[in-house]
Amino acid sequence: MLRGGRALRALRGPGAGVGPRGRGGAAPGRPLRVAAPRSSDVFRELGPALSRLGQTLRQQLPGPGVWDPQWSPQSCPPPEQADVVVVGGGVVGWAVAYWLKALENQRHGMRVLVVERDPTYSQASTVLSVGGIRQQFSLPENIRLSLFSAAFLRNINDYLWVPNEPPVDLQFQPSGYLFLASQRGAATLEAGVKLQREEGAKVALLSPSQLKAKFPWINTEDVAVASYGLENEGWFDPWSLLNAFRRKAMSLGVLSCVGEAKSFITPAEDEMPLMARDRVKYVNVRLPDSPEQQPVACAIVVIAAGAWSGKLLATATARLPGGSLAPLPIQPRKRYVYMWHCPDGPGLECPFLIDTSGAYFRREGIAGNFLGGMSPPEGDEPDTGDLEVDHDFFQEQVWPRLAHRVPPFQTLKVRSSWAGYYDYNTFDQNGVLGRHPQLQNVFVVGGFSGHGLQQAPAAGRAAAELLLHGRCSTIDVGRLAPGRLLHGEPLREAAIV
Numbered sequence: 001m002l003r004g005g006r007a008l009r010a011l012r013g014p015g016a017g018v019g020p021r022g023r024g025g026a027a028p029g030r031p032l033r034v035a036a037p038r039s040s041d042v043f044r045e046l047g048p049a050l051s052r053l054g055q056t057l058r059q060q061l062p063g064p065g066v067w068d069p070q071w072s073p074q075s076c077p078p079p080e081q082a083d084v085v086v087v088g089g090g091v092v093g094w095a096v097a098y099w100l101k102a103l104e105n106q107r108h109g110m111r112v113l114v115v116e117r118d119p120t121y122s123q124a125s126t127v128l129s130v131g132g133i134r135q136q137f138s139l140p141e142n143i144r145l146s147l148f149s150a151a152f153l154r155n156i157n158d159y160l161w162v163p164n165e166p167p168v169d170l171q172f173q174p175s176g177y178l179f180l181a182s183q184r185g186a187a188t189l190e191a192g193v194k195l196q197r198e199e200g201a202k203v204a205l206l207s208p209s210q211l212k213a214k215f216p217w218i219n220t221e222d223v224a225v226a227s228y229g230l231e232n233e234g235w236f237d238p239w240s241l242l243n244a245f246r247r248k249a250m251s252l253g254v255l256s257c258v259g260e261a262k263s264f265i266t267p268a269e270d271e272m273p274l275m276a277r278d279r280v281k282y283v284n285v286r287l288p289d290s291p292e293q294q295p296v297a298c299a300i301v302v303i304a305a306g307a308w309s310g311k312l313l314a315t316a317t318a319r320l321p322g323g324s325l326a327p328l329p330i331q332p333r334k335r336y337v338y339m340w341h342c343p344d345g346p347g348l349e350c351p352f353l354i355d356t357s358g359a360y361f362r363r364e365g366i367a368g369n370f371l372g373g374m375s376p377p378e379g380d381e382p383d384t385g386d387l388e389v390d391h392d393f394f395q396e397q398v399w400p401r402l403a404h405r406v407p408p409f410q411t412l413k414v415r416s417s418w419a420g421y422y423d424y425n426t427f428d429q430n431g432v433l434g435r436h437p438q439l440q441n442v443f444v445v446g447g448f449s450g451h452g453l454q455q456a457p458a459a460g461r462a463a464a465e466l467l468l469h470g471r472c473s474t475i476d477v478g479r480l481a482p483g484r485l486l487h488g489e490p491l492r493e494a495a496i497v
Contacts, residue, residue: 076255076256076257076258077257077259077287077294078113078115078257078259078285078294078296079111079113079255079257079296080294080295080296080297081111081296081297081298082111082112082113082255082296082297082298083110083111083112083298083299083300084097084100084110084111084112084113084298084299084300084301084302084467085113085115085261085283085296085298085300085301085302086112086113086114086115086302086304087115087261087283087301087302087303087304087305087312088114088115088116088303088304088305088306088308088309088446089114089115089116089119089246089256090116090121090124090125090126090242090304090305090306090452091126091238091241091242091245091452091453091456092304092306092445092446092448092452092456092459092460093114093116093302093304093305093445094114094242094245094246094249094460095245095456095457095459095460095461096302096304096445096459096460096463096464097112097114097245097249097254097460098160098245098248098249098252098254098460099460099461099463099464099465100112100254100464100467100468101249101252101253101254102159102252102464103461103464103465103468104468108253111253111255112249112253112254112255113254113255113256113257113296113298114249114254114255114256114257115256115257115258115259115260115261115283115285116256116257116258116259117258117259117260119258121242123387123420123421124242124306125306125307125420125421125422125423125452125453126238126239126241126242126306126452126453127238127239127242128337128418128419128420128421129238129420129453130235130337130362130371130373131235131236131237131238131453132177132233132234132235132352132362132454133146133149133150133153133232133233133234133235133236133453133454134146134177134229134233134352134451134454135147135150135196135199135201135203135229135232135233136177136179136192136193136196136201136203136227136229136233136495137192137196137451137493137495138188138191138192138195138492138493138494138495139430139491139492139493140195140199141431141475141476141477141479141480141491142430142431142451142455142493142495143195143196143199143201144199144458144475144476145431145455145458145459145462145475145477146232146451146454146455146458147199147200147201147232148457148458148461148474148475149454149455149456149457149458150232150233151232152457152458153170153172153236153241153457154232156168156170156244159248160244160245160247160248161248162247162248162251163251165247168240168244169240170236170237170240170241170244171236171237171240172234172235172236173234173235173236173363174231174232174233174234175233175234175235175349175350175351175352175362175363176228176229176230176233176234176351176352177228177229177233177234177351177352177353177354178215178226178227178228178229178351178352178353178354179226179227179228179354179495180211180223180226180353180354180355180356180405181223181224181225181226181227181356182222182223182224182356183222183224185224185356186224186225188494189225189226189227190205190225192227192494192495193205193227201229201231201232202229202230202231202232203227203228203229203230204227204228204230205225205226205227206225206226206227206228207225208220208223208224208225208226211223211226214228215346215349215351217345217346217406217407217408218353218405218406219404219405219406219407222356223356228351229351233352234352235352235362238453241453241456245456245460257285258287258288259285259286259287259288259294260285260286261283261284261285261286261305261312261316262284262285262286262293262315262316263283263284263293263315263316263317263318263319264280264282264283264284264301264316264317264320264439264442265280265281265282265283265284265295266278266279266280266281266320267279267281278438278439278440279439279440279441280298280301280439280441280442281297281298282295282296282297282298283295283296283298283301283316284296299441300441300442300443300467301439301441301442301443302442302443302444302445302463302467303328303436303442303443303444303445303446304445304446305446306421306423306446306452307330307331307332307333307421307422307423307424308332308423309328309330309423309444309446309447310327310328310329310330310331311331313325313327313328313436313444314327314328317439325436325438325439326437326438326485326486328432328444328447328482328485329425329426329427329447329485330423330424330425330426330432330446330447331384331424331426332384332421332422332423332424333375333381333384333421333422333424334381334382334383334384334387334419334420334421334422335373335375335419335420335421335422335450336373336382336389336390336393336394336417336418336419337371337372337373337417337418337419337420338371338372338373338389338394338398338414338416338417339364339369339370339371339414339415339416339417340369340370340372340409340412340413340414340415341367341368341369341370341412341413341415342368342370342408342409342411342412342413343368344368344408344411345368345370345406345408345409345412346363346370346406346408348363348366350362350363350370353405354497355401355402355405357374357401357405358374358375358401358497359372359373359374359398359401359402359405360372360373360374360497361373361402361406369415370412372398372402373394373398374393374397374398374401375496375497376393376397384421387418387419387420387421388419389417389418389419391414391417394414394417399412422449422450423446423447423448423449423452424447424449424450425447425448425449427485427490428484428490428491428492428493429449429492429493429496430447430448430449430480430490430491430492430493431445431446431447431448431449431451431452431455431459431477431480432444432445432446432447432480432481432482432485433445433459433462433463433466433477433480433481434466434477434478434480434481434482434483435466435481435482436482437482437483437485437486438486443463443466443467444482445459445460445463449493449496450496450497458474458475459477461474461475462474462475462477479491
């Protein structure tokens with residue numbers, strides 16, 4: 001599924017021609033020519049020579065997955081040393097890795113390793129997402145992150161195009177987000193729109209009559225006001241973004257391996273002074289289908305393991321000297337996504353609609369198909385031990401709300417469904433981005449509670465700037481630092497879907 005470039009293309013510069021391929025050298029025992037070779041003989045010998053050169057270069061490239069489309073990451077064990085180890089190969093982890101190499105301005109500079117335990121991404125939040133992007137948030141940090149990401153996605157081939165590869169196509173659908181508010185939530189929605197406009201987002205407020213005029217299929221009963229994103233909002237293909245970050249990062253020299261980070265090792269007491277012992281010296285990576293663990297020496301660790309970041313940090317630091325660390329309150333929360341067919345439903349103008357009840361839906365393609373779902377009440381969170389779908393939840397909770405808001409949905413037919421994980425920050429439902437307060441060389445990027453995919457380009461850049469320069473110059477994310485967790489200072493985001 002993961003597509004790389006062709007090996008032969010890697011050996012050519014842009015615009016270079018391709019000579020004929022040879023089929024091998026002379027047969028054994030063939031007499032040596034003494035006359036001047038003809039041009040056809042020269043090209044016959046050139047083919048095998050180029051083939052041998054290509055094999056040699058592929059062996060020397062930083063990571064066999066850079067150019068080989070058939071590369072299997074299981075065949076690449078972790079190196080003994082890396083400057084930066086990124087734990088988690090989802091879109092956030094690869095975004096961090098990409099920006100580290102893109103901003104260092106050095107072709108053969110730092111050695112960055114991405115460790116991912118599941119190369120199939122069968123349970124990854126990235127690929128199981130519905131792929132939305134919006135600027136309609138209640139906190140300026142989230143608005144700025146998503147504005148940056150929107151500009152990045154609009155010009156994605158300026159960043160992530162790999163020479164001699166097809167341009168990146170995210171299949172972006174710029175249909176906007178439409179938030180509906182009841183009388184009870186009207187003031188919060190209006191305050192959010194005011195802030196969004198101040199930050200540069202283009203968002204319109206709609207009265208019930210304006211809403212009905214623009215979207216006649218909406219039942220505006222109990223709707224007091226709506227907000228509609230006019231620009232930079234919609235949805236895209238999550239897999240395409242993940243693969244684009246991965247391909248570009250590896251073309252810049254980022255290494256990748258399949259494995260699970262099991263534990264961190266800090267310097268021994270007799271090696272380093274007391275302050276330096278609060279640093280991770282090695283990351284132990286367990287290899288697939290094996291009890292063996294490979295220690296990777298490193299200078300910096302980035303935790304970008306999504307929904308499993310909290311568990312990872314707790315497990316990896318359980319045996320560190322000096323007692324356990326403060327827990328990282330990032331946990332998996334299971335969310336269901338349902339796809340249904342309704343030929344009489346909204347048409348091409350259908351936005352990504354967030355109902356007053358919390359139910360949501362968007363168009364999927366142009367053939368009368370839709371995706372949607374709803375977060376359960378706080379006290380009724382489903383078991384996260386598997387990704388089984390609760391079909392009764394749709395019948396009893398989601399469908400009645402959808403049918404109330406869009407009457408044609410009364411006759412919808414569910415066609416498929418799946419479940420995925422939010423990397424849910426139980427502390428304040430907001431992203432955590434910055435240096436860990438108790439481990440000097442560990443950085444956390446996660447806990448975005450459902451909007452990590454859309455903010456990955458910006459979060460990756462912010463994290464890379466912190467690692468490289470000690471501060472974020474592009475986007476001020478200082479308030480998202482992990483220190484607020486330790487000090488009990490929540491930074492709540494109201495617009496969690």
